[in-house]
Amino acid sequence: MPNYSSGPEAAPPARAASSIQPQQIKLKRVLGLPSLVFFGLVYMVPLTIFTTYGVVSASTGGRASLAYIITLAAMIFTAKSYASMVKVFPVAGSSYSYASKTFGPNIGFLAGWSLLLDYMLLPMVSYLVIGIYLNILFPAVPAWIFVVACILLVTVLNVVGISSVATASNLIVLVQFVFIAVFVVIAVGFVATGNHSVNLGAPFTGDGGANVTFSTLMAGAAVLCLSFLGFDAISTMAEEAKNPKKDIPRAIIIVTVGAGLLFLVLAYISQLVFPGTGFNDPVSAASEVMLKAGGDFLNIFFIAAYVAGATGSAITSQASVSRILYSMGRDGMLPRRIFGTLSARFKTPIIPIMLVSVISVLGVNADVNLLFSIVSFGALIAFSIVNLSVMKRYLWDEKRRSGKDVFLYGVLPGIGFLLTLWIWTSLAPNALTIGVIWLAAGLVYLLILTKGLRRKAPQVEFSETL
Template identity: 80%
Template sequence: MMSSPLSGTANVPPARSSDHVHSAQGTTLRRVLGLPSLVFFGLVYMVPLTVFTTYGVVSANTGGRTSLAYIVTLAAMIFTALSYAAMVKVYPVAGSAYAYASKSFGPSIGFLAGLALLLDYVLLPLVNYLVIGIYLNILFPVVPAWVFVVACILLVTVLNIVGIASVARASNIIVLVQFIFIAVFVAIAVAFIFSGSHSIDLAAPFVGDGGKNVTFPALMTGAAVLCLSFLGFDAISTLAEEAKNPKRDIPRAIIIATVGAGLLFLVLAFISQLVFPGTAFKDPVSAASEVMAKAGGDFLNIFFIAAYVAGATGSAIASQASVSRIMYSMGRDGILPRRIFGTLSARFKTPVISILVISVISIIGVNANVDLLFSVVSFGALAAFSVVNLSVIKRYLWDEKRRSGRDVLLYGVLPGVGFLLTIWIWTSLTASAFTIGLIWLGAGFVYLLFMTKGFRKKAPEVEFSDSL
């Protein structure tokens, strides 16, 4: 039997490096985060302005029905967020979907769920860096976009190595700046909409612009891409070992962040579509800049870029923090090489090696296609979300044999609906994203076969404690 996640995996040889030790040697993640910090962490991960990251792409894909696509996505995410809240009460540990699937269905399924999460978490920082480069290059065209990307990677890496407390402090400031911008944007945009300069069609954000993409499959494809906007609630669950009261605060933070951010995304998308009806953008990736320029001229556009870059930087900080902890959890269990990924810095108490690996991957991907990255990130997220919904049913109704009407509703019907919705949206992704995602999972399955000698050997597993 293994030890609890706070003490690490038992009988693990000490790390050779004097600066890195395995958690079994007494190095643990620090419990410093309360409910406000957890909610803000989730919000900054999702980025209140993330609606503008995918706004142009989703508008083009759905024929101008981004608001309706957000409604579809939010419905699925609320059910899944409830499933996360239910599982974190049982397993308040780092590892997210990987931990929940491991304890519900065994370490092999847990590994594949963790691998799906790794796909989106590894790529999400890269998405943020690339968009930062695109928008800063609009302001400073003489500076190549890759220069901004590399500079941001270095900043984010340093902040994550120093520790989660610094990340939380930075997150608070970033969220505040974005909410100030949102208030200014809404005021200016509403004034523009009702200025009489053009006709208003309040139904347009839901019925579309009449183009070829105004179909139900196109709507679901757009909704699938928008799932990357909601990764913040999963990110919150990865901080369970750094929360002061994880069983109480993590579930609350997950629900607050999901519902709050979802409603905010919906409102901002609705207002943006009224400002700039249709989908005739010069560049869908940077379409938000056109919306801002039309509503408030250069002032609003520059303010937007500044606030957006700050938000995207915060999201990169949060996403890198989360994926490094997932890799640490998998390394601690022996799923990934333990001496590399299952160690914490003795000085900073953070998974430094995992943080550096993510930074290197981001630098390698500076020329990646942003549109495709959106869909691939959503592929990993939706696959993991589906497994978490099933984990609730397995844990509460099957393992604990709960059979009351309330239990069947909370731990059977709700996660069941969440599972069906996530699978429906998942299968609506583009063929390219599906191909890349399946190749990734296929490679992981081959690796799992190698580790388990064709499943003759059980995959490594930690005995998570539920006594916190």
């Protein structure tokens, strides 16, 4: 935790949260490797593939599986960089903390600002999807009622503490994996019946329904970055992990590779069931796949599991962004009295949690497809900075120059940086515009905070006990 000077001796602590100094309250270390892996998986939402599958499959001529291979390649290199950085800085804040200690607080702020873009909007995506699907099952109930009810539930769980979040996450992941197992069995059985022609290479070569260029394929890969948000979120739980230097890196790699392979398999099977360019509505393509493979039973099961997964994503994404706001607040990047304090009772950052809940209400009228691209914009910026941080920290600061070190901390993160940069430039123009505006706003705030960079920005002081 940061070590701020306390000034005059504080009065004896009272029950009120306002009388507790920030340095007197610490996040509780309760998460082991299994909980961290489940946290990452539920944040990523294994069924999130079906959120973007139809759109990407249609735009790439049925090559969603090939697009996933491109995205997974970039994510594996970047996940390795996150694992390397968390060994050095096992603290909350993710890319913000890594960039702050590697390149200085100014670059750290911009990294954190970029990260806020995707973390702030991801709960909005989850709530919007929940409202849409529950309204399909219960058309008499307006979607906004489901959205508000879910926001209230998620907020309470996060305020009570990370233990309740971890427990809920485990149950939600199990429900999704049960559905995935059922879907795979039914879909494979459907394909094996031979009642329709099957091209086993179509998920990679396309079904001929669209004239696709490599640029189009890269644009699809850029959207799919949304599916991998979760491995980086694990690093934000470093101050609540029992053994962060060992378990956080392992959890990051396990979640990235495991989830990536799962997405690839599900996209492949879905393409065999239903050609990627034959959907009536790409946004709701998952329902068409489920109905064709298993009828109403599989479709209803899918909606139930998907809503559970979206709820889990809202829980974990709100938990992560609230801790990033807390990390930036305690360092003085954001108002410390508002963002940099924890509840004396629950040991959680209540004000950041409530702020995310208020912002999430705006998701009722948001454009889901645009949100996908904007979230990917913020994520790819953060990923690129972390890859660069590894090279700066290990090769420059620690002066590791052996052949092995150059490969591990130079070549691998360098490839990750180039891949993420390439994918980033493939995003939709409107998403790039909004993202650049967001970064510009962050730069203006930083200039105000530092009086035109004449004053050093607040910097994290890490405790040796972490």
